[in-house]
Amino acid sequence: MAINSLPSDGFASRATRRWRGLLAGIVVIAIALGGAAYAANNSVQGAKKPADEGYDADAPTAILIEASSGSVLFEKNADELRAPSSMMKLMTAEVVFNAIKQGDVKLTDQYLVSENAWRKGGAPAGGSTMFAALHSRVPVDDLLHGAIIQSGNDSCMILAEGMAGNEVAFAEMMTKRAREIGLTQSTFANSNGLPHPGNKMTVRELAKLARHIIQTYPEFYKLFGEREFTWNKIRQQNRNPLLTSLDGADGLKTGFTKEGGYGMVGSAVQNGLRLIVVINGLDDPDDRASEAKKILEWGYRNFEARTLFGADQQVGFAKVFGGESRSLKLASKEPVKVMVQKNGTDKLIARVVYNGPVRAPVEAGQQVGVIKVWRGTNIAVEAPVYAAESIATGSTMRRAIDGASELVIGVFRAGAEKL
DSSP: OOOOEEEEEOSSOHHHHHHHHHHHHHHHHHHHHHHHHHHHHTTOOBOSSOTTTTOOOSSSEEEEEETTTOOEEEEESTTOOBOOGGGGHHHHHHHHHHHHHHTSSOTTOEEEOOHHHHHHHSGGGOSSOOOOOTTOEEEHHHHHHHHHTSOOHHHHHHHHHHHHSSHHHHHHHHHHHHHHTTOOSOBOSSSSOOSOTTOBBOHHHHHHHHHHHHHHOHHHHGGGGOOEEEETTEEEEOSOGGGGTSTTEEEEEEEEETTTEEEEEEEEEETTEEEEEEEEEESOHHHHHHHHHHHHHHHHHHEEEEEEEOTTOEEEEEEEESBSSSEEEEEOSSOEEEEEETTSOBOEEEEEEEESSEESOBOTTOEEEEEEEEETTEEEEEEEEEESSOBOBOOHHHHHHHHHHHHHHHHHHHHHHHO
């Protein structure tokens, strides 16, 4: 069963858009009913309460997602901005990974250990460090090992200075890159997460970042699972406690500052299913380890993946302006999957959101909008939808009729808003 959809924006003024928003609310109710029926027909219908109701995390902020689909299984204050501490090094690593992928940086490039990096991030600082020797040159490959496995503050500062000249410029690169990969709230003031009011991330965006790294850089992701690394004749163990306490755990990063508390981004694979957990704000490192493990184990016990729509299956339609046809079939190029409770009755609500009416001509394969699937009050998964067909520009008469219709509807909506 395809899902009816409604444009989220169009040619109307702000007033008409507000009225359209009212219509949107009505359509969501209809979709909720249709979505439930669709789910029932495919054995996906679930609990009358949200999947995470009846379960709570001890961490002030937490989220659990399934890596393949991005489906959210549990969240608690997931959009609250907090100090990410050393978990922020994931963003530093992503910037370096991307530069290597683009050919701008090589693993064999060597960067100088400045006095600034040595004094503020190295042995004299007393924090986590790879013990890079002052005025030595260290290959990028080893700096990545130091940053990821040993959580070296000096590693990150050396990378930042080597790539951007200084940490401020590199932090700007981090924020810019974060926006490019869809992290809209994260801000960065340095490369390593040491205390600074400009370092802020949410657990949701940390989870998105972890998922992005796992999917985009599988060759580099292996670093996060390495148990130890030796540099300057000093061997250090990976600081991630999940690697030795949970089957299938292979990443990612812990963090602690007095401001942010104890946090962790962790991931594991069991029976082909990868989950990602992020927690932050705990008062004790042992609580951090047990909490992350507990949430992951809860996810594996209670959830499984189900397909709502197959690849290229129609999921809805969009209104077309000035085309040979007045409606456009929409489909997803990839299967739309969502995690559901194994023994529950999750109620799923789906809606297609797009900017419209869509102006003709439309090419098949053109992205039109997204399909959003809610589990209770939480968005469980969001995926792009594309034109499943091409629609040519209509006749002059058709365009005139559509234009007149939009004008009349706009006047009606503007009048309704004044009521």
